[in-house]
Amino acid sequence: xxxxxxxxxxxxxxxxxxxxxxxxxxxxxxxxxxxxxxxxxxxxxxxxxxxxxxxxxxxxxxxxxxxxxxxxxxxxxxxxxxxxxxxxxxxxxxxxxxxxxxxxxxxxxxxxxxxxxxxxxxxxxxxxxxxxxxxxxxxxxxxxxxxxxxxxxxxxxxxxxxxxxxxxxxxxxxxxxxxxxxxxxxxxxxxxxxxxxxxxxxxxxxxxxxxxxxxxxxxxxxxxxxxxxxxxxxxxxxxxxxxxxxxxxxxxxxxxxxxxxxxxxxxxxxxxxxxxxxxxxxxxxxxxxxxxxxxxxxxxxxxxxxxxxxxxxxxxxxxxxxxxxxxxxxxxxxxxxxxxxxxxxxxxxxxxxxxxxxxxxxxxxxxxxxxxxxxxxxxxxxxxxxxxxxxxxxxxxxxxxxxxxxxxxxxxxxxxxxxxxxxxxxxxxxxxxxxxxxxxxxxxxxxxxxxxxxxxxxxxxxxxxxxxxxxxxxxxxxxxxxxxxxxxxxxxxxxxxxxxxxxxxxxxxxxxxxxxxxxxxxxxxxxxxxxxxxxxxxxxxxxxxxxxxxxxxxxxxxxxxxxxxxxxxxxxxxxxxxxxxxxxxxxxxxxxxxxx
Amino acid sequence: xxxxxxxxxxxxxxxxxxxxxxxxxxxxxxxxxxxxxxxxxxxxxxxxxxxxxxxxxxxxxxxxxxxxxxxxxxxxxxxxxxxxxxxxxxxxxxxxxxxxxxxxxxxxxxxxxxxxxxxxx
Numbered sequence: 001x002x003x004x005x006x007x008x009x010x011x012x013x014x015x016x017x018x019x020x021x022x023x024x025x026x027x028x029x030x031x032x033x034x035x036x037x038x039x040x041x042x043x044x045x046x047x048x049x050x051x052x053x054x055x056x057x058x059x060x061x062x063x064x065x066x067x068x069x070x071x072x073x074x075x076x077x078x079x080x081x082x083x084x085x086x087x088x089x090x091x092x093x094x095x096x097x098x099x100x101x102x103x104x105x106x107x108x109x110x111x112x113x114x115x116x117x118x119x120x121x122x123x124x125x126x127x128x129x130x131x132x133x134x135x136x137x138x139x140x141x142x143x144x145x146x147x148x149x150x151x152x153x154x155x156x157x158x159x160x161x162x163x164x165x166x167x168x169x170x171x172x173x174x175x176x177x178x179x180x181x182x183x184x185x186x187x188x189x190x191x192x193x194x195x196x197x198x199x200x201x202x203x204x205x206x207x208x209x210x211x212x213x214x215x216x217x218x219x220x221x222x223x224x225x226x227x228x229x230x231x232x233x234x235x236x237x238x239x240x241x242x243x244x245x246x247x248x249x250x251x252x253x254x255x256x257x258x259x260x261x262x263x264x265x266x267x268x269x270x271x272x273x274x275x276x277x278x279x280x281x282x283x284x285x286x287x288x289x290x291x292x293x294x295x296x297x298x299x300x301x302x303x304x305x306x307x308x309x310x311x312x313x314x315x316x317x318x319x320x321x322x323x324x325x326x327x328x329x330x331x332x333x334x335x336x337x338x339x340x341x342x343x344x345x346x347x348x349x350x351x352x353x354x355x356x357x358x359x360x361x362x363x364x365x366x367x368x369x370x371x372x373x374x375x376x377x378x379x380x381x382x383x384x385x386x387x388x389x390x391x392x393x394x395x396x397x398x399x400x401x402x403x404x405x406x407x408x409x410x411x412x413x414x415x416x417x418x419x420x421x422x423x424x425x426x427x428x429x430x431x432x433x434x435x436x437x438x439x440x441x442x443x444x445x446x447x448x449x450x451x452x453x454x455x456x457x458x459x460x461x462x463x464x465x466x467x468x469x470x471x472x473x474x475x476x477x478x479x480x481x482x483x484x485x486x487x488x489x490x491x492x493x494x495x496x497x498x499x500x501x502x503x504x505x506x507x508x509x510x511x512x513x514x515x516x517x518x519x520x521x522x523x524x525x526x527x528x529x530x531x532x533x534x535x536x537x538x539x540x541x542x543x544x545x546x547x548x549x550x551x552x553x554x555x556x557x558x559x560x561x562x563x564x565x566x567x568x569x570x571x572x573x574x575x576x577x578x579x580x581x582x583x584x585x586x587x588x589x590x591x592x593x594x595x596x
Numbered sequence: 597x598x599x600x601x602x603x604x605x606x607x608x609x610x611x612x613x614x615x616x617x618x619x620x621x622x623x624x625x626x627x628x629x630x631x632x633x634x635x636x637x638x639x640x641x642x643x644x645x646x647x648x649x650x651x652x653x654x655x656x657x658x659x660x661x662x663x664x665x666x667x668x669x670x671x672x673x674x675x676x677x678x679x680x681x682x683x684x685x686x687x688x689x690x691x692x693x694x695x696x697x698x699x700x701x702x703x704x705x706x707x708x709x710x711x712x713x714x715x716x717x
Contacts, residue, residue: 003650005642005659007617040642061617062624062658086629086661125617135603136610144600257606258598266598 004042006083009059011124013048013210014203014242015364020072021045021056027072031079041083047211048203049124050365051111054094059124066109068094096383111362114381116343118351119167119204119327120367123211128246131253134214140259142330143218146225147265155226156182159329162337163349168194168285168322169397169426170502171348171415177319180309181227184317189229191220192313192320194290195236195243198282199398200449202429204353205323207365209236209243212327213250217260217273219326222333224271227319231272233294235284238277248275282399282453285427286501287320289455300455301501322427324353344370348414358395358431359385371412374404378432389434392533393517397426399446399453400506402513403439422513424506438535439518440525444472446510454503461504464495468511477538480526489515534595537580541595544571544584548592554584612655622656623701628673630664636671637689644693645674649701657701670712676700684712 010016010025028043049057054068058078065088067078074092081087096109107113117123126133134140146155160175181189193216197205209216220232236244251273254260262270276294283289284299291313293299312318328350332340341349348370354377357363361383368377374394378384385391393403402423404411411417415425433442447469456462471488474480492508492515499505515522524532531539544554550568555561562578565571573584585593615622627633627642638661645659665673670686676696683706685696692710699705708714 003612003646003659005646005661007614009617040646062660084629085631086663126614132606132610133614135607136614138607140603141607144603148600265600265603 012045015052016055027075047123048207053363142333162340167324181319186317191232219329359434360432395431397424405517438533450507458500460498557587624677629661632668638672644690648697
């Protein structure tokens with residue numbers, strides 16, 4: 001094992017990989033060789049740092065210099081200036097990392113300052129493909145402790161005591177789930193991990209698997225010991241190739257080192273893990289559908305009870321938890337339930353990872369203590385709304401959640417508060433919307449998604465969501481009536497009450513919450529045939545203002561020749577010809593074209 | 597993997613490799629590696645520090661580099677930061693580096709003879 005004076009950490013999460021971080025790693029290796037630095041500087045590929053907006057991200061230790069938006073061409077400069085001569089290349093640093101010419105440590109950057117990383121603690125710190133780096137940061141220590149010093153009941157007691165709640169969305173107490181599975185009768189039992197992350201825009205679980213796959217292996221093994229199972233399945237979607245690859249490597253390495261397999265730590269405990277790939281159906285995130293899919297059957301839910309804790313995979317007692325829930329387990333074992341309970345609110349302990357997206361400056365992954373307010377997440381960590389636009393609402397919980405309007409922005413985030421506001425924690429998607437987002441259109445977008453993803457087993461979901469979508473289409477096209485709004489509301493309540501599984505039961509939430517907080521927008525569409533946000537195509541038109549300089553750029557940009565006007569005269573758009581593509585507005589150098 | 601002791605052994609060995617990412621306390625050995633430092637032979641000095649620390653299995657020590665410290669005539673310069681205390685060693689060589697590791701880092705005694713304060717023409 002070699003010692004190095006400097007480590008260059010390059011993010012190899014999905015986000016940064018898609019912006020060529022692997023090429024950056026290659027270039028660093030080449031540059032180090034050219035400068036004879038291979039023995040002094042080590043290149044490490046890591047999981048997601050969270051600040052995806054600034055990707056590809058490179059961090060150089062021991063300085064903790066935080067480089068953002070790095071291109072292959074920049075590598076030469078970083079190598080020659082920073083690595084060779086020790087001069088941090090300030091102009092390539094993340095903008096917030098330089099204040100009055102003082103380079104700030106990565107932990108001091110606003111984006112990270114308010115975060116508390118438990119589930120993501122190794123993401124962006126270790127090389128996920130190197131089991132020894134995981135062990136260096138106390139990896140597998142919790143497993144060793146559990147197997148050699150604790151009885152299964154004691155493990156369950158600690159998880160119960162910690163008040164950890166399921167991070168997949170429902171928020172069911174994890175310790176209780178473990179206890180049910182442990183007490184269930186059965187000759188064989190299974191542990192399963194739900195990594196079928198389906199919410200549009202959510203990538204928390206993917207990032208944990210990509211950045212710290214061993215934590216899942218370790219936690220599931222602990223769970224196996226606690227409930228008396230010798231076999232585990234990780235159900236993960238095939239569209240997460242990097243996560244699948246790293247998890248498989250983690251399983252193989254753990255087996256090689258005797259951390260999985262037979263007689264782990266010389267005890268009588270055997271445990272094995274297997275990956276099951278899903279085809280990316282949203283409904284397979286529902287636990288009974290997921291179990292069917294693991295068994296090789298069509299991914300459809302069935303009524304509960306019996307719950308998986310009693311009848312799960314192959315009808316055997318099964319413990320099913322989400323990726324992020326598992327990612328908390330080793331830390332709870334090592335630091336004790338009191339430590340975990342000290343973080344968070346009265347009813348929701350610990351932290352939650354959110355995928356921050358939409359109209360926000362710092363798109364990315366954040367982990368915050370429960371009880372942090374939406375305002376802190378959006379303005380302090382997220383850096384606010386781009387272009388000085390006004391915050392309108394935040395959508396949490398993906399297609400099952402709802403929109404929380406600006407008046408509730410100071411609500412502390414926890415399971416119960418979000419449900420009270422008509423939304424939910426969900427798996428952790430957080431989409432920020434500004435004044436340009438039409439709330440009817442947002443509801444329509446999510447309904448469109450659920451209609452596609454409904455498995456079709458029960459009529460309320462299969463037929464009901466389709467009817468809701470049709471009504472929403474009608475309203476956004478300007479053909480809605482007030483009766484439609486009433487019908488929509490009634491349908492939504494009925495679908496919620498009558499659907500078989502969580503997908504149908506929560507699918508109306510986006511509609512119900514927008515109706516609750518933004519009813520006037522629905523009414524504007526219906527009564528005035530107007531979209532207040534100017535987002536619904538059918539209800540808005542492009543106009544050229546008096547400030548037009550008559551440069552003719554819009555005229556050239558228009559693909560259907562709808563714009564006319566003399567040079568240096570105000571131009572006009574022929575609304576009958578216009579196809580509302582928006583090209584003219586995008587090209588106008590004087591911001592003289594508006595949509596309303 | 598047979599026991600906790602086995603795991604601990606791997607952990608200790610691996611920690612040495614990665615602790616510069618998390619360790620912000622500990623001792624920092626900073627080698628001046630500007631053009632002047634490199635020309636005066638800073639690179640072998642730094643490698644000597646790295647080798648010696650590895651050989652002795654010392655934890656919580658970070659070796660890093662910096663730019664020109666400003667006293668080019670005394671290069672290679674090495675600064676050792678231990679808490680609030682800073683020691684500046686000048687005109688370092690491979691052998692001097694080894695002695696600094698042994699006496700200063702391991703035993704906690706500053707090698708007075710090598711410091712900038714004791715420099716005499």
